[in-house]
Amino acid sequence: MARRYDSRTTIFSPEGRLFQVEYAMEAISHAGTAVGILTKDGVVLAAEKKVTSQLLESTGIAEKMYKIDEHVVCAVAGITADANILINYARTAAQQFTYQFQEPTPVEGLIQTLCDLKQGYTQFGGLRPFGVSFLCAGWDKYHGFQLYKSDPSGNYGGWKATSIGAGHQAASSILKSDYKEEITLDEALALATKILSKTMDSTQLGPEKLEFATLTKVDGKLVLRTFSPDEITKLLETIKSTGSDK
Amino acid sequence: MDSLIGITGKDFVIFVADTAQARSILKMKGDEDKIMVVDDSKMFAMAGDTGDRTTFCEYVKRNLKLYEIRSGLTLSTHAAAHWTRRALADALRQGPYETNLLFGGWDSEAGASLYYLDYLGSMHKMPFAIQGYASNFVLSIFDRYYKEDLTIPEGLDLAKLCIAELNKRFLLAQPNWAIKVIKKGDDGKASLEVIVPAKQ
Numbered sequence: 001m002a003r004r005y006d007s008r009t010t011i012f013s014p015e016g017r018l019f020q021v022e023y024a025m026e027a028i029s030h031a032g033t034a035v036g037i038l039t040k041d042g043v044v045l046a047a048e049k050k051v052t053s054q055l056l057e058s059t060g061i062a063e064k065m066y067k068i069d070e071h072v073v074c075a076v077a078g079i080t081a082d083a084n085i086l087i088n089y090a091r092t093a094a095q096q097f098t099y100q101f102q103e104p105t106p107v108e109g110l111i112q113t114l115c116d117l118k119q120g121y122t123q124f125g126g127l128r129p130f131g132v133s134f135l136c137a138g139w140d141k142y143h144g145f146q147l148y149k150s151d152p153s154g155n156y157g158g159w160k161a162t163s164i165g166a167g168h169q170a171a172s173s174i175l176k177s178d179y180k181e182e183i184t185l186d187e188a189l190a191l192a193t194k195i196l197s198k199t200m201d202s203t204q205l206g207p208e209k210l211e212f213a214t215l216t217k218v219d220g221k222l223v224l225r226t227f228s229p230d231e232i233t234k235l236l237e238t239i240k241s242t243g244s245d246k
Numbered sequence: 247m248d249s250l251i252g253i254t255g256k257d258f259v260i261f262v263a264d265t266a267q268a269r270s271i272l273k274m275k276g277d278e279d280k281i282m283v284v285d286d287s288k289m290f291a292m293a294g295d296t297g298d299r300t301t302f303c304e305y306v307k308r309n310l311k312l313y314e315i316r317s318g319l320t321l322s323t324h325a326a327a328h329w330t331r332r333a334l335a336d337a338l339r340q341g342p343y344e345t346n347l348l349f350g351g352w353d354s355e356a357g358a359s360l361y362y363l364d365y366l367g368s369m370h371k372m373p374f375a376i377q378g379y380a381s382n383f384v385l386s387i388f389d390r391y392y393k394e395d396l397t398i399p400e401g402l403d404l405a406k407l408c409i410a411e412l413n414k415r416f417l418l419a420q421p422n423w424a425i426k427v428i429k430k431g432d433d434g435k436a437s438l439e440v441i442v443p444a445k446q
Contacts, residue, residue: 101321102328109317141355142319 009121009128020129021122024152027078027131033167033199034064034075036135037179037188038147038160042216043137044185045075046192048165048200052208065213065226069094071104071139073213073224077165078132078152086130090114107138111148111156119154129153133164137215139222145215167199174198185216190239207232247418248280248293249380251408252348254358254373255396258429259350261291262405264380264420265444279444281426284310287436288326288351289428293377294344294365302343306330323351327361327369335367342366346377352428352436383415384408398427402441422446 009020034047047064063080066087067073072094076083093113097105114134121129129152136148149164150156161179163171174195183191189212197205207229214225227235251262267275282290282303290306292299310326321329327349337343342365349361362375374388387408396404405425412419424444431437 100329100332101325103322103325106317106319109319 008126010124010126018122018153021153024078024129024131025133028133028152028164029166029168031077031079031165032064033163033165033171033196034077034135035163035171035175035192035195036075036137036147036149036159036161037175037183037192038137038145039183039185039188040145040181041185042214043139043145043147044188044192045073045135045137045213046189046196047075047077047211048167048196049209049211062211062226064211067224067226068110068136068138069098069104070224071215071222072107072110072136073138073215073226074134074136075164075211075213076132076134078130082130083132086114086117086132086134089117104140106140106142107136107146107148108143108158110138111136111150115150115154115156117154118150118152122153135162135164137213139215139217163195167196170199171195185214189214189235190242193236193239205236210236248378249412249416249420250280250291250293250346250348250377251380251384251405252291252350252360252362252372252375253392253396253401253404254350254360255398255401257352257358258398258401258427259289259352259358259360260398260401260405260425260427260441261289261348261350262408263291263424263444265422265424266420267296276420276422277445279424281424281444282307283426283438284326284351285314285320286438287320287353287428288323288349289426289438291348291350291377293346298343299345302333302345303347306333309333320353322353322355323349323359323361324353324356326351327359327363327371331361331363331367331369334363334365338365338367348375348377350428352430354434357430358428379416379418380408380412383411387411398429401427 032048032050037044049063064075068090094105094110118130121127133151139145147159148156149159149162161175212227216223249264253260261281263280265278266273267278280292284307290303292303344365347363352358360375361369361371363369374392376384409423425441427439
């Protein structure tokens with residue numbers, strides 16, 4: 001029944017649905033889970049890598065985490081090639097803002113610009129939507145630390161804690177019970193790790209399967225940190241030893 | 247020739263502008279308001295022929311307003327001044343806007359700020375600034391009497407000194423001057439006050 005309204009992105013179905021957008025979200029539900037948690041001291045992003053192989057050259061090109069500007073980092077779930085286009089667009093948009101205003105782009109404005117682009121692909125041009133969802137963590141002087149989630153439809157929302165990708169339902173239910181507003185950054189890292197360990201297929205956690213990024217302030221200066229494989233190993237050991245992943 | 251003066255002090259910016267609109271030897275208008283208000287926290291003093299002067303400042307004002315409405319944020323003086331400079335610089339090698347400006351405002355980050363811009367797209371943040379021939383007479387007044395953290399009454403006295411000097415020594419000085427001030431209000435937010443209106 002749905003078949004007749006599948007092939008054109010720019011048509012509503014009789015029930016008022018946009019099938020291509022829904023199918024895009026379906027593509028994302030096969031991607032590695034990503035979790036984002038907002039704390040008073042900063043934002044934590046953690047993600048499960050799906051493309052793992054001993055033959056893979058770890059040249060430092062990330063699969064899940066991308067820096068957009070010095071004050072914005074995002075985690076990606078979905079078709080990596082689509083994500084690359086959007087990451088590049090977001091990076092350009094951030095610099096264009098700074099070119100005009102000589103200050104860092106406000107985070108929500110950047111998300112809005114990105115989502116306006118995504119929405120365009122659901123309304124005109126006849127091209128399929130991007131099969132990517134984002135978790136964007138950022139800081140600006142207007143609203144401090146923020147976490148946003150956006151999807152192929154071009155909708156976005158601000159979140160305290162959320163997830164995208166394959167295990168997002170399981171992840172969100174754990175977040176609902178375990179997230180507290182007073183959570184510290186270290187507790188958030190442990191919580192994110194615990195969630196990924198529950199939602200991942202394989203049981204062992206290690207730098208080959210996980211990526212982390214944090215956005216915090218150290219001595220009043222903003223620090224955007226994507227963890228290297230050694231740092232991930234150290235982090236996982238710390239979490240295990242303090243027993244906070246139970 | 248327009249005379250525009252900007253003075254910053256403790257949490258305020260004062261703009262003083264002459265009110266004559268002239269072509270050659272004819273003074274067409276004596277009550278022109280050359281201080282365009284963007285909002286309670288930012289304003290322009292504009293120099294140049296009416297066409298480019300008002301068109302450009304309207305253009306900047308509307309774009310700044312649009313951004314603020316869309317984003318729900320209030321731009322800092324620094325950001326708004328840089329946007330203005332970028333607009334002048336981009337137009338320079340297409341069809342330049344022949345207008346010189348002073349841009350001033352108050353925000354909670356930087357306090358009071360004043361920027362001097364010219365039609366070529368140069369911009370300088372300054373404690374006091376003058377556009378026009380008036381600078382030949384008034385800069386020395388500032389060099390002598392300006393100090394940091396002036397109060398508003400002290401700033402207005404300084405403005406009066408400048409006007410007196412111009413009226414005495416500048417051939418094209420005008421009898422009528424408009425004065426506006428943007429300051430930090432009692433509620434901690436910026437507020438605008440018209441000290442002397444252009445039309446009297």
